[in-house]
Amino acid sequence: MTTLDLEAQSATRANPRTLSPRERLKLPLAPSLEHRRLQCYALLMATDSLALAGSMLGVGSALHGSLSMAFQHLLLLLPFYLIGALSFDAYSLPALTSVRFSRRRALISLVAAFTTLIFLAFFAKVSDQISRVSIGANFAACSLMLLMVRSSIQPLIARLCGPTAQNVLILDDGGMPVRIPHAWHISTRDHLLVPNRSDPHMLDRLAMFMTNMDRVLVSCPPERRMEWAMTLKGANITGEIIDQTVMSMGVLGARRIDNTGSLVVSAGPLGLRGRATKRAMDLAIAGSAALFLAPLLLTVALLISLEDRGPVFFKQQRQGRNNRLFWIYKFRSMRVAQLDSAGARSASKDDDRITRIGRLIRRTSIDELPQLINVLRGDMSIVGPRPHALGSLAGTKRFWEVDPRYNQRHSLKPGLTGLAQVRGFRGATDTEADLSGRLQADLEYLDGWTIWRDVQIMFATFTVLIHDRAF
Structure with a gap:
């Protein structure tokens, strides 16, 4: 092993230790983890197989008093489970570092294996020979055993491979400071490391630092x-250059087309399948709600008309998906002469513009129900970021002037309700801080949409229909 003198803080292994000023640096910095990861994958595969074998043989012995049939079922199930586990990343780097990920992927693989066997039995016309009790008992026993085995083996994997199961080296060459837990941090200035491709001795010196590393990150000025x-391209290693513009622009990836390189900075939050699922749910819920609430809607419309003989609906332009403008519908809750089409003035608790029936329908959120029409027309969705009036102010600034991320809300259709609303972010935006909470909730909703989150938000909405900031 090669040793080099080490100055204070020239290299640190962030969590768990910092090297002392007089300590000598040994190269390579760390042993290779590649073989250890392979050993851990093999260990997981072996313990999974033993868990399935023990479960199925135990269930077979308890239910039938015989191991022969259980052994046959095991021989059929095990290959499908292992294939599924490889496909669903049950033997991957995240499975070595996260027990939750490991258990979840093992269960998904088990479900896939049992489902495949049931389909095969159905098409082979032997499904009537399979006991439902036996299938249920085997699945329950295998699931429980897999969870136990995966949980109990995780501490051993952590001891073998460390908390990240990777060796990461950060070379600080005068760029922005970067600190990653459990990574080696090396100052190129302290160790006289230079990316000089014409100097074989310097390349050899760099290679000694990079030996056994899985990732090498370099922080340097743009000109270097x-x-x-x-x-790094000649180092046979996963090399990365730190670039702060990736964070400031929100870069999602990089692309090369012919002789042109580009940074991917935006992508729709929903693919075709997600958009179709969300639209189908919107039509089903909005259509059913419009029919069910028709008596209430007609009653409210009649009361609004009788109070001051003005129009029933209030229309206002709002910004929707793709930054397109659309007309939003509400029950009119203010006096006709004092309507604010631009939305420059937010409604307040004792607003003198609000009518008597308007105060009631705003308090109970009934004034928003005509937006079911917008949902049926495709302008809006049941769940999504709430559309704001174009003239809305947070303090003295327009919403998009407060935070440059504001327009990211428009990558999805606006909604009747949203994550911000169920968290209580409603009412006037008298200060810039009043906008920040709801904007953060909207951006959180955009990150990783699922239909189940929409369902949760819809149910949660019923608990905030009557709200102290609904005025």
Whole structure:
């Protein structure tokens, strides 16, 4: 092993230790984890197989008093489970570092294996020979045993491979400071490391630091990025150049088309399947709600008309998906002469513009129900970021002037309700802080949409229909 003198803080292994000023640095910095990861994958595969075998043989012995049939079922199930586990990343780097991920992927693989066997039995016309009790008992026993085995083996994997199961090296060459837990941090200035491709001795010196590393990240000024990139390309290692613009622009990835390179900075939060699912749910719920609530809607419309003989609906332009403008419908709750089509003035608790029936329908959120028409027309969704009036102010600024991320809300259809509303972010935005909470909730909703989150938000909405900030 090669040793080098080490100055104070020239290299640190962030969590769990920092090297002392007089300690000598040994190269390679860390032993290779590649073989240990392979051993852990093999260990997981073996313990999974033993867990399934023990479960199925135990159930077979308890239900039938015989192991022969259980052994046959095991021989059929085990290959499908292992294939599924490989497909669903049950033997992957995240499975070594996260017990939750490990258990979840093992269960998904087990469900896939049992489902495949049931389909095969159905098409082979032997499903009538399979006991439902036996299938249920085997699945329950295998699931429980897999969870127990995966949980109990995780501490051993952590001891073998460490908390991240990777060796990560960060080379600080005068760029922005970067600190990653459990990574080696090396100052190129302290160790006289330069990306000089014309100096074989320097390349050898760099290689000694990179030996056994799974990832190498370089933080350097823009003018040295090309030299480091070309040096890393010849190092047979996963090399990365730190670039703060990736964070500031929210870069999602990089693309190369012919002779042009580009940074991917945006993508729709929903694919075709997600959009179709969300639209189908919107039509089903909005259509059913419109029919069910028709007596209430007609009654409210009649009361509004009788109070001051004005129009029943209030229409206002709002910004929707893709930044397109659309007309939103509400029950009119203010006096006709004092309507604010631009939305420059938010309604307040003792607002003198609000009518008597208007105060009631705003308090109970009934004034929002005509937006079911917008949902049926496709302008809005049941769940999504609430559309704001174009003239809305947070303090003295327009919403998009307060936070540059504001327009990201428009990547999805606006909604009748949303994550911000069920968290209580409603009412006037008298200060910039009044906007920040609801904007953060909207951006959180955009990140990782699922239909189940929509269902949860819809149920949660019923608990905030009557709200102290609904005025």
